[in-house]
Amino acid sequence: MFLTCNYEDSEAIIDTHCHLDDELYYDDLHELIKACEVNNIKKMIIPGADLDTLSRAVEIAQRYESVYFSVGVHPCNCDFYDEDLLKSYITHPKCVAVGECGLDYYRKEDKDKKEKQKLIFEAQIALAKEYKKPLIIHCRDSSEDLYNILSFHSHTLYGGVLHCFNASPLLLNLKDIGFYFGIGGVLTFKNAKNLLDILPKIPKDRLLLETDAPYLSPEPFRGKRNEPILTHLVATKMAELLSMDRNELIKTCTKNSNDLFFKYNVG
Numbered sequence: 001m002f003l004t005c006n007y008e009d010s011e012a013i014i015d016t017h018c019h020l021d022d023e024l025y026y027d028d029l030h031e032l033i034k035a036c037e038v039n040n041i042k043k044m045i046i047p048g049a050d051l052d053t054l055s056r057a058v059e060i061a062q063r064y065e066s067v068y069f070s071v072g073v074h075p076c077n078c079d080f081y082d083e084d085l086l087k088s089y090i091t092h093p094k095c096v097a098v099g100e101c102g103l104d105y106y107r108k109e110d111k112d113k114k115e116k117q118k119l120i121f122e123a124q125i126a127l128a129k130e131y132k133k134p135l136i137i138h139c140r141d142s143s144e145d146l147y148n149i150l151s152f153h154s155h156t157l158y159g160g161v162l163h164c165f166n167a168s169p170l171l172l173n174l175k176d177i178g179f180y181f182g183i184g185g186v187l188t189f190k191n192a193k194n195l196l197d198i199l200p201k202i203p204k205d206r207l208l209l210e211t212d213a214p215y216l217s218p219e220p221f222r223g224k225r226n227e228p229i230l231t232h233l234v235a236t237k238m239a240e241l242l243s244m245d246r247n248e249l250i251k252t253c254t255k256n257s258n259d260l261f262f263k264y265n266v267g
Contacts, residue, residue, distance in 0.1 A: 008039060010040045011247045012041075012042040012254055013042065013232065013253070014042065015041055015213070016163075016210045017100070017164070017184070017212050018227075020060055020228075021046055021054075022053070022213075025214070029060070033067065036228045044066055044228050045070060045096060047072065047097075047100040049074040054085070057069040068261070069089075070095060070099055070133075071097075073124065075102055075103050075120070097136050097261060098134075099128075099138070100163055101120070101138065102137045102142070103117050103121060103149075104139070105142045106140045134158050134160045137162050137179075138164075139162060147171055147174065150174060150177070151174075155177075157177065159260055160179050160260075164184055164210070165181040165202075172198060175202070175206050183210065183234060184231075184234055185212070185217050185218030185226060185233070185234060188222075189219065189222065196241065204244075207238070207253050209231045209234055211231055213226035213230070218230055218237070235253070
């Protein structure tokens, strides 16, 4: 564990996006989850991104009361979309969403698959509608296309979150159709000026905490393995920037997370 601080007296946090099925957690997952629970990370959601690890995500969620999962295929994995496999898990009592799905035009090899990415994104939107689940959205260098697609479906969606919100003023408008904004370790980076500028414009009842663990560790642990317990550092930074009491900020984000993912899915 990186973090040695004691957060046993903190308000309960929900890490809405952590890839606990990643191989970087193979050796110490049990100890990590137990440490998170002691430090009031009360719920953790493993987003579906890679079909090869989906069964592991389900197994982890079944083993630990605090862990949940979603079903989905990351846009960079669009060539491997298998709807039947996603449907085989989507009715599981610990499945709380569809995703992470969306669009990613960052790399040339992915940009060349724009139309296929859109097709697979639309398929997962349809899945979310059919099973009345919120969406976990991934967006990189594709804000306009993503906004247009989600706006088209605005009246038939069950909400969702813009994971690792990219500070796009255009995507901020999705707050009006039931979307939330996932804020993680990037908020603590020195080069996060756009996110710092837009954060106060996000309605407080639309903010979620996340890590994207094992990626994007907050300062001062940038470059090291991220863990759900480090949401505490994100919460501290967010409260400071919004001039809020830290526990009040956490309570707000936890309520938002429960409203989006758990109000209708699970207790």
